Amino acid sequence: MSRFDLLAFDADDTLWQNERLYAAVQVKFVELLARYHPEEWIREQLYQTETRNLEQFGYGVKAFALSLIETAVELTEGRISGRDLQSLVDLAKGMLQGKPELLEHAEETIHFLKGKYPLMLLTKGDLFEQEGKIARSGLADRFRYVEILSQKTAPVYRSLLEKYSIAPGRFLMVGNALRSDILPVLEIGGQAVYIPHALTWQHEHADPPAKGHPGFYQLEHLGQLPALLEQIEKD
């Protein structure tokens, strides 16, 4: 019998590129404001605005667009033109189009594991945006379950597993964000595979668990996951 009743995968920057879309828009944002402020200051102010707005706006492209606008108005003391602000809305719209760019090994790994475990796509963020990305990714039918949450904290994971009648010890989560995918899962007694991504939003940074923490694994890429699972099943 397998050690796991459910394997769950984060999506953004675990299965497909996400943060690089934000980074590309930030580059254009910095260019737009370059004659007002130095780059570092612009980036810092944007991050402050995003963090301040999280409580009211939550995650996602629409929240990001509103934070871009707010930061641009602040940093130009209202002198930025309506046209320039519209260009920010247009950049946001561009982020919501097209097929997400899958990470290396994502497609074949998910395809392989689909035959061995029940798989769940488990993301947080804007419901409408995430549904769109999942549909456009071409991976939707590989997952038995899809859950989109507004946040991923220990109580949220706990009630999710209760809803599916799954013991935390028989749950494994795979993701790139220590704060959302790894630490809360370890906290409730689950297992977690951390696959760092070169780009991770500052807000998601957290210290990794202590070395040798039970249930914690780290890989370089998704292609290593089947071998790790085989190893765990043998232990």
Add this chain to the structure above:
Amino acid sequence: MSRFDLLAFDADDTLWQNERLYAAVQVKFVELLARYHPEEWIREQLYQTETRNLEQFGYGVKAFALSLIETAVELTEGRISGRDLQSLVDLAKGMLQGKPELLEHAEETIHFLKGKYPLMLLTKGDLFEQEGKIARSGLADRFRYVEILSQKTAPVYRSLLEKYSIAPGRFLMVGNALRSDILPVLEIGGQAVYIPHALTWQHEHADPPAKGHPGFYQLEHLGQLPALLEQIEKD
């Protein structure tokens, strides 16, 4: 035995006021642009922008805010100031604060029915915004289930009922929007109670079902629901 395994309630403008928050912001939006265009034209252009953006932005306050900004830039040919656009972002933030204003009879009706049926809060829209409103409404613990969907169409209702193993004929939905709460539920063989609200977003308008359509009921307010259910149970 009861005729129903599940009673589901729409939230916005069924349990609490919602559209009036949008209407109040629209009044201020019209004022802001009054020196550029007549009111009717401003309202019509805003509606066109909102409809055009629905596919990319979905529903909710953040999508509305971005449509306000886009419309203001268009209608002023980019002459609107950054400060004025920021005032639109601030209006949107105001919509996301405070306890939702409950409709008359909502509180006692839900409290009464909670003892008789399993209740579900079944809304569409922005996940983050709806979760916030539900939490602030004070009604969250009256509902056994809460489901927030990105849209309410016949296939979505069908798969929801499959997930809960409920036969459509034993499901009753209560709401103010013919297009989202009533017609798709009747289409899959469920029962639906239509309680019109004085304000309903133009996009949600639809023709009511034919008179005498099986499973269709119409009430003036939520306070009449317990008596209607008693009547249906007897029939």
